[in-house]
Each structure stands twice: as structure tokens, then as C-alpha cells.
Amino acid sequence: MEHPALPINVTVNGKARAAEVEPRLLLVHFLRENLGLTGTHVGCDTSQCGACTVHVDGLAVKSCTMLAVQADGADVTTIEGMAEGTALHPVQEAFQEQHGLQCGYCTPGMVMTAAHLLETNPEPDDDAIKHALEGNLCRCTGYINIVKAIRWAADQMRGQHASS
Amino acid sequence: MHPASFGYHAPRSLVEAFGLLREHGEDAKVLAGGHSLLPAMKLRLTQPEVLVDLRHVSGLSGIRVDGDTLVIGALTTHTEVSTAEAVRRSLPGLADTASVIGDLQVRNRGTMGGSVAHADPAADLPVTLTALDASFVLTSSEGERTVAADEFFVDFFTTALEPHEILTAIRIPLPPSPARTSYAKLPHPASGYVVVSAAAALSVDDAGACTAARVVLGGVAGTPHRATAAEAALTGQELTPEVMTAAAAQAADGIDPHADSYADEDYKRHMAVVYARRAIEAAAARA
Known part of the structure; x- marks a missing residue:
């Protein structure tokens, strides 16, 4: 049985978006297919790999495990909303500087989780970084440079904060 | 992967939610954080006709002390439980449990009530809540009843919760210090x-x-x-x-x-x- 589309209003990367969506539409497909924001990836599709991680009302969540209708009224940030113009977010810059990626498929999710971690814990030790990354899988890097990148980003962000 | 098609309601009150549950009976499922239910629906392990999302029902979230009992609202997330000072101080075993559920993103959305009502035999919270002698507040249009953890978990994915009831809160006796x-x-x-x-x-x-x-x-x-x-x-x-x-x-x-x-x-x-x-x-x- 088909069910009627429902209206939703979501703020995505600062921009108000209104749409009518089927109740079963997942947030990740709303972002990718309705809005064309394909930086958010679908990896495992079973809540394991974290490639689809976005921020919903400031919290890192797996957008493959959330309905678009559950995001009605929410403020969503995707990887496309992290840079300011041409200035990369410090976590994005860190992944570049510290070679925190190879194929890059997991990177948007890694960046979103790391950015959330650094907002809640600006000075994480390696154990805290690894614990925070348990829901993000990478098949290339072996994680060493990802952890290094997040440490580097934490230093940069604290430095910026101290000098501002 | 998409779940099978379903109707979606986000009632503004428990009364409205009870009406939907009465109307749809066993075809309806209650949605909290969705981190047990949605994966099961994507795999077609369950195919409810209707979801009743509790996100707009107020009073179902948060942690408070009621005399010698800690009361946790069913919609309180694992992140909120694991970081709450009252939990860390009084029930460190519960904070430790909530902090190792799934992963950071799962803990940000998954709720205590959802996990308990789902009753996965490989879940964390039912184990700890049974050790803590917790009890569960099951609310319906007829009122509420409180069921101890020892009686609440009946079998694999099966609890004492009736289709017309909603798990609204978890009550945990506070142990003497040190906990x-x-x-x-x-x-x-x-x-x-x-x-x-x-x-x-x-x-x-x-x-x-x-x-x-x-x-x-x-x-x-x-x-x-x-x-x-x-x-x-x-x-x-x-x-x-x-x-x-x-x-x-x-x-x-x-x-x-x-x-x-x-x-x-x-x-x-x-x-x-x-x-x-x-x-x-x-x-x-x-x-």
C-alpha cells in the first residue's frame, strides 16, 4: 500500500528546504537525491560504516538510519556545509595535511564525526579519538593517519581559539 | 535499502498516540530514536503498516531523581545517559553500559526506551537494567503499570509490553554510596x-x-x-x-x-x- 507524501521543512547547510517526501525516504537519500548533496555517502547501509554521517541539530548521526520525516524542523549540516567559501574546515584541512585518506570514500563521514568529537571534547587523547571513530570504517588507511589528522585538527582549533 | 512503505504519524500528546495505537493495533509500531526499529525495517525483518513517532510528545525525555529512585524518560538517548552527572555518580555501571552501546552516532540517536522495548538478546541495556533491579513504566489510555525487569523481558525480542501500551519511563532504585x-x-x-x-x-x-x-x-x-x-x-x-x-x-x-x-x-x-x-x-x- 502506498502512503501519501508528507511535507517537511529542514534547514540544510544554513538553507531552508521544503519538500514533500514519502515516509520511508531515508535522510541520506533525501540529501543525495532530492537535494543533490552527494558528498554524504552510502557505504554499508546497515548503520555500521558511518560513511553517511551528518550533523542533525549539532549531533553526529548516521543518515541511513534516520527517516527524512524525522528531520522535519531540524538543522542538518553535511560535508558540503563544512568549508567557508574556499577555506576548508580545520578537520578537512587536517585530513589533507596528515594524509588521512586514500580512496576518500569514508572521508566525509570521518570528517563529520571528528568535527562533532572536537566540539564536545576539544582536547581528546588517542583513546578518545579511537572510541569516537568506532562507528566509522575505513578500508584503506589503517586509521593511523586519521587519528593523526584529528589530533592535528584539535591543535589547530585550540590555536585559533587562543589567538582570537 | 529502503524499508517497505508505511504510514507515519507524529502525535503531539500521549493521548493522541494511544488513539493511533488503538486504531491500528498490531499493525502499528512506536518509533523513538529508530536505531533498533529502522535497521530491522530496512532488512524487512519487520514491516509495520504505521509508525507512531514520539518525537513531539513532551515529557518523555530527561533524567531526574525522585526520592530514592532515578527516573529516566524513555526517549533519553544513550549519549545523555552516559554523560549525565547523576548517572555517572550514582549508577556508574549504567553510565559505562550506555557509553559502549553501538558507536557515537548510534548513541546520539538511540534511546533507552527504544532499546529496552526492542529487547534484543544481544543488547546491552537489558542486562544492566536487570542487575540494577530497574522497573519499566508502561502507560496506556487506561493508566499506567510498573513492571520489574525480571518480569519485563519475556523472550527473544518479546516483552511484557502490550500493543496498546507505551514504555514511558525507566525507574531505577538508587543504591547506597559507593554504588x-x-x-x-x-x-x-x-x-x-x-x-x-x-x-x-x-x-x-x-x-x-x-x-x-x-x-x-x-x-x-x-x-x-x-x-x-x-x-x-x-x-x-x-x-x-x-x-x-x-x-x-x-x-x-x-x-x-x-x-x-x-x-x-x-x-x-x-x-x-x-x-x-x-x-x-x-x-x-x-x-
Whole structure:
């Protein structure tokens, strides 16, 4: 049985978006297919790999495990909303500087989780970084440079904060 | 992967939610954080006709102390439980449990009520909540009833919750200080779900004797399993390393764990003893 589309209003990367969506539409497909924001990836599709991680009302969540209708009224940030113009977010810059990626498929999710971690814990030790990354899988890097990148980003962000 | 098509309602009150549940009966499922239900729907393990999302119902979230009881709203997320000062101070075993569920993103959305109502035999919270002698507030249009954890979990994915009821809160008796509660988990390395886990809650008097013990195993049965022989072996004793090891050795008594492709029965039996010992020792070491 088909069910009627429902209206939703979501703020995505600062921009108000209104749409009518089927109740079963997942947030990740709303972002990718309705809005064309394909930086958010679908990896495992079973809540394991974290490639689809976005921020919903400031919290890192797996957008493959959330309905678009559950995001009605929410403020969503995707990887496309992290840079300011041409200035990369410090976590994005860190992944570049510290070679925190190879194929890059997991990177948007890694960046979103790391950015959330650094907002809640600006000075994480390696154990805290690894614990925070348990829901993000990478098949290339072996994680060493990802952890290094997040440490580097934490230093940069604290430095910026101290000098501002 | 898409779930099968369903109708969606986000009622503004419990009364409205009860009306939807009455109207749709067993075709309806209650949606909290969705981190048990949505994966099951994507895999077509369950295909509800209607979802009743509680996100707009107020009063179902948050943590408060009510006399000698900690009350946790059903929509409180694992992140909120694991970081709440009242939980960390009074029920460290519960904070530890909430902090190892799934992963950071799952904990940001997944709720205590959702996890409990789903009653996955490989979930973390049912184990610890049984050790803590928690009880569950089940609310319906007829009123509310409170069911103890020992009676709430009935079988694999089956609880005492009736289709017209909503789990609204979890009530946990606050233990005397220091709270000797703990959780030890052997996670599946890929999924993070429990292979075997153990939770312990111990009371110790001024003379150092254990006056009450609850030791509960996860992953070894369809519901959390009270290791009653281990509990009896601790009660009345001073918690020396020898007493704790001997008690844990009895943790696997009477269990009949289901083998799966990752862990056979003997391995689970062995791990039940190992993790029971770790949980008992960690609880005893709290100060």
C-alpha cells in the first residue's frame, strides 16, 4: 500500500528546504537525491560504516538510519556545509595535511564525526579519538593517519581559539 | 535499502498516540530514536503498516531523581545517559553500559526506551537494567503499570509490553554510596553487539560483607539471565579475590546458550565465567 507524501521543512547547510517526501525516504537519500548533496555517502547501509554521517541539530548521526520525516524542523549540516567559501574546515584541512585518506570514500563521514568529537571534547587523547571513530570504517588507511589528522585538527582549533 | 512503505504519524500528546495505537493495533509500531526499529525495517525483518513517532510528545525525555529512585524518560538517548552527572555518580555501571552501546552516532540517536522495548538478546541495556533491579513504566489510555525487569523481558525480542501500551519511563532504585555497579562486555568485533556480557550490582556493609548481589549475563539466553548461583556465592561473604573468582565460576551454571556462527556454546559458557568475574571485580572495586 502506498502512503501519501508528507511535507517537511529542514534547514540544510544554513538553507531552508521544503519538500514533500514519502515516509520511508531515508535522510541520506533525501540529501543525495532530492537535494543533490552527494558528498554524504552510502557505504554499508546497515548503520555500521558511518560513511553517511551528518550533523542533525549539532549531533553526529548516521543518515541511513534516520527517516527524512524525522528531520522535519531540524538543522542538518553535511560535508558540503563544512568549508567557508574556499577555506576548508580545520578537520578537512587536517585530513589533507596528515594524509588521512586514500580512496576518500569514508572521508566525509570521518570528517563529520571528528568535527562533532572536537566540539564536545576539544582536547581528546588517542583513546578518545579511537572510541569516537568506532562507528566509522575505513578500508584503506589503517586509521593511523586519521587519528593523526584529528589530533592535528584539535591543535589547530585550540590555536585559533587562543589567538582570537 | 529502503524499508517497505508505511504510514507515519507524529502525535503531539500521549493521548493522541494511544488513539493511533488503538486504531491500528498490531499493525502499528512506536518509533523513538529508530536505531533498533529502522535497521530491522530496512532488512524487512519487520514491516509495520504505521509508525507512531514520539518525537513531539513532551515529557518523555530527561533524567531526574525522585526520592530514592532515578527516573529516566524513555526517549533519553544513550549519549545523555552516559554523560549525565547523576548517572555517572550514582549508577556508574549504567553510565559505562550506555557509553559502549553501538558507536557515537548510534548513541546520539538511540534511546533507552527504544532499546529496552526492542529487547534484543544481544543488547546491552537489558542486562544492566536487570542487575540494577530497574522497573519499566508502561502507560496506556487506561493508566499506567510498573513492571520489574525480571518480569519485563519475556523472550527473544518479546516483552511484557502490550500493543496498546507505551514504555514511558525507566525507574531505577538508587543504591547506597559507593554504588558498586559495573558492566563488562565482549562485543562482536564488527557489529559491536554483545557476544557475552555481564552486569553486577553489589551491596557491601560497613564490615565489608556483601549483603546483596545481582549478577546478570547477556548474550547467553533470549532474555537477561540472572546468575543466581553466583549471586548466592557472593551474598554474606567478604569480597576477597578468592570469593569473587569462586562465585564467577558458577555464573555459567544452568545456562543453555545458543550457538551462532561467531561463538559456539562452550565458548559462550567460558566467556560467561570470564565476564562475570570482570563485572564482579569491577563492581567491588568501586569506591
